[in-house]
Amino acid sequence: MQTHQAKRVAVIIEAVMQSRLTDAMEDAGVTGYSILPVLAGGGRSGRWTREGQVGRGQGMVQVICIISPDKLDDLLNKAFAVVESHIGVITVSDCEVLRAERF
Amino acid sequence: MQTHQAKRVAVIIEAVMQSRLTDAMEDAGVTGYSILPVLAGGGRSGRWTREGQVGRGQGMVQVICIISPDKLDDLLNKAFAVVESHIGVITVSDCEVLRAERF
Amino acid sequence: MQTHQAKRVAVIIEAVMQSRLTDAMEDAGVTGYSILPVLAGGGRSGRWTREGQVGRGQGMVQVICIISPDKLDDLLNKAFAVVESHIGVITVSDCEVLRAERF
Amino acid sequence: MEGMLALAADNLLSPIILFFALGVAAAFARSDLSIPEAVAKGMSIYLLFAIGFKGGASVADHGIDATLVLSLFAGLILSFAIPILAFALLRVMTGLSVTDAAAVAGHYGSISIVTFVAATSVATASGLTTEGYMVAVAAVMEAPAILSALWLIARFDKGAAQMDGTLIREILLNGSIVLLVGSFLIGCITGAEGLDLIAPFIVTPFQGVLCLFLLDMGLVAGRGLREARGVLKPGLFLFGVLMPVIGSSLGLVAGLLLGLSTGGVMLFMTLSASASYIAVPAAMRVALPEANPSIYLTLSLGVTFPFNLTLGIPLYLAVATALTGG
Amino acid sequence: MEGMLALAADNLLSPIILFFALGVAAAFARSDLSIPEAVAKGMSIYLLFAIGFKGGASVADHGIDATLVLSLFAGLILSFAIPILAFALLRVMTGLSVTDAAAVAGHYGSISIVTFVAATSVATASGLTTEGYMVAVAAVMEAPAILSALWLIARFDKGAAQMDGTLIREILLNGSIVLLVGSFLIGCITGAEGLDLIAPFIVTPFQGVLCLFLLDMGLVAGRGLREARGVLKPGLFLFGVLMPVIGSSLGLVAGLLLGLSTGGVMLFMTLSASASYIAVPAAMRVALPEANPSIYLTLSLGVTFPFNLTLGIPLYLAVATALTGG
């Protein structure tokens, strides 16, 4: 089946920063993004879990964005500006997509 | 450690289409799949979130399937037949797996 | 934007084994990991879903870990020791990260 | 008339409506107030469980009669018929495509269970008793409208709809239908005794849960309206308030012909006037993916639901009272 | 005997059983009716919280006596012993491997808290009072059976089980044990006063929540049975209905020796007859990954639980009544 090169950007970011990140992404002209829940995690700032949590202060989400390679740099710059001073992880990997016209 | 080439197919699809997609995948002879929740997202048809939603009409899930490369094309064809007329994203990326005999 | 090579290890493992796996990962000196929920799935041992489930006996989670390539082998060995006798899937894929110093 | 205005007035100040308004306001102000999906689903399960069981228990109380069967049948007919009327209206009143019009039409033939519950509360508050089996009528009216919508597509836009056996099963065995009918039957079987057993769970706290649920609906409706600003053209909006009135008049005729009580007539009007926002949208996404969901969701949840809740229900009550001389 | 049939009959028509049946039916019909995981967990937390607290409060009421301690001890013994009996039975009655047999056996030594709750409701409905500390006995019986199962493995299939300190801690500090025991102790401490304070939450709505919870259990059990069609061989099925009867007779002996009330004896029989489907399966996945979960889940949730709910409990009640002359 005919597929096309694309980039998969996955950002694990604090839940409180989610809307700021997605706004930045829309700035960068992404055609879409999806937000996945993260239940728990561990890192240099210790372990955490969402179990029994009421507040939004603790916890991360994963924002996934599939984009065409030419938009990558702009997206990374805009996304990084949001994440920079916060904890979180930005990864980029190659992938192939169907229906390239959508990205 | 000894690893083997495989393909990681990730389909972000409407929740209402989930069972149809997994049926199609089993048709294509995949040995397994996993379904991850998607909390919210944005795209050409606007933003959405599952927060406070009762109905299944709105919202997506992510179906992940690790398969051996030789099964990829058949899977893509069968999966695409389901997604074709619907919103959603199909991505394929390379990965390595342990216990190759399972895929 | 300046990015660096890294590995993305994704382990789909039974929920009951989660803490054992993350302990093993910390043994292997990972700097962090994130745990994502899995709603449902299917495999050689049949289909399952978390819907309406009270017990932890059935169901999987996905543990994601971004590490620098040099730590990969140690991690895989330690992780595999946990997963070996259990159902589950370990995949490794290439990715690029910002802020390499964190991994 | 005056009585009706008074009724409308203090209906507007009832807790459930004020909590719905609070939700809409919070959504417009982009507050992060939100109710977890699992809790919202839990509340809707509670509501279906409670009204189903109570309806069944009251049937066990008053016994089954011919009117019950005829009412179910009338509900079936209305659910099939209303979409066709709605479709025609949409084609003349709005610029909607055949697909969008059919999708919207399907929602109006089906029902909104919360609107039904709200109407029941108003009826009870006005000292009216209602036929317990109206719950079963509600269940019966959920699905047929979807089939009508798909038929409209097949008729006017060859082969656009994607229909298969699985879909039919999904439509007929939809979770809310199964729970509503199941609880109704269990209520019938266990009767007053069963009701006494669980009344402290399904009767006394009911109104409070309903308030929280309407807060959630307000949040969802408000968010939808904010997202879909562009969609809501005057013609569509007009349809959203006109259609329930037309629907209710069909329900009125049915109720009168069946010789239902004042409360029963009012509930029949409400069912016919209300539009689905749970079962039908899901079915439409499967069968009519090209139809624009923000149109039917905004209309049914953002326009028709609040209209029925605030003005519709008192209107239907007033009319039913007048015409049944109740 | 007749009385017992009558009892069994209207037990079969009790709301909780009908809702369980509704769930099973919905699952078989592949309806999309489902209760969110978080809501299901919330309900089970509520049930443990409520029965633990009520049990403790009633102990505070009646005071602690030697029988309490002896009952706990008896529960401990039974939980250790029953798996060995079950294992032997499985090896002769079924073709299960040592691993599968041991895994299944562990479930039958442990208990199902919902079965216990259902039995308590039946007892209360029949005007029996029960010893409040039976809740503590239930808690005590949860874990030991798991250790027996692992011992069986070590004994008959060298080194197959994966046992470590962490696992022991997980088994003994299992969430449901901690909540049940904790609520029980708090009930003991705060007594009648504490109970008055929260009775409107844990007493009056209890039966209603139980109905919803059984609906959920029916959905899960039905789904499991559908998935595991192949697994349920006649021999296994027979074991699933025979083992509870055998277990209950051991509970009967213990209850009589302890000189418990009729209700107490019946509850002891129920505990010994019931099989775990929450704590034990989780432990087995960790310790015996090769054991096939669909065997023990189907047996305990799909066969033994419904058997106890429908026929077992009335039987245990009848026997206990007869033999205690209560």
Added chain:
Amino acid sequence: MEGMLALAADNLLSPIILFFALGVAAAFARSDLSIPEAVAKGMSIYLLFAIGFKGGASVADHGIDATLVLSLFAGLILSFAIPILAFALLRVMTGLSVTDAAAVAGHYGSISIVTFVAATSVATASGLTTEGYMVAVAAVMEAPAILSALWLIARFDKGAAQMDGTLIREILLNGSIVLLVGSFLIGCITGAEGLDLIAPFIVTPFQGVLCLFLLDMGLVAGRGLREARGVLKPGLFLFGVLMPVIGSSLGLVAGLLLGLSTGGVMLFMTLSASASYIAVPAAMRVALPEANPSIYLTLSLGVTFPFNLTLGIPLYLAVATALTGG
């Protein structure tokens, strides 16, 4: 004094405190007992909904007066002022950086709604009536403290804080503020009539839900304390128990000047003494990412909350009673 000790004693044995202790114990023992996030959120929504509505209904009952407005104003001032005091204290008592000190300070100017609820229960249990509008005061005190904290940063550590319009909106339209104020207003509008309607949901089961919610808070607090062992230096710990006492004295002065009832004074003391662990931490993560969350979370949820719950509230009650001669 004696009376106070007695009060403190049976306060310590109240179900809510025992369930909090159970949660902490379970977390320390690393039991897997946990309450799903959705259920925990659902309970906190329930609590805000219930106390907001009850407060409003009682205002509708007693009418609005000048004291109400003055109390809101006093709350505003205290919420702005307390962080500055706390900041100074932290700088002298502990080695915290400006950023960490400001972040912690913000928490103490804001409030903990559960502490407020617990104090209300104690007041009611001691036969005191409290001004219904104290709920509104609680709402007013939530946000200003955050602005103070950010001002402290701007003042002492130029430009460290990341402040923008979005953040201000998020702070002021925080979900819990909107729900609390909204329910309060709806309570005011619908008054006694509305309260009668939903009392079986928000009044009678309230204490039971509160127990479960405190179990959850105990689990979260215990987990936090376990994770943050290192963080809790003696100086910090001392601050965590000293600051509420200081805060309460400011609340005392305000309450006396306002001429509130004994119960009202006690609640004002409690509000000033309590520290936020929901709204403020979230705001701090956005505005002060460099501040170490385990410091302010451990202090507010792990030290000050339990202190207020166990010793603080009885103390505030005793002092309020003595000084109002109530």
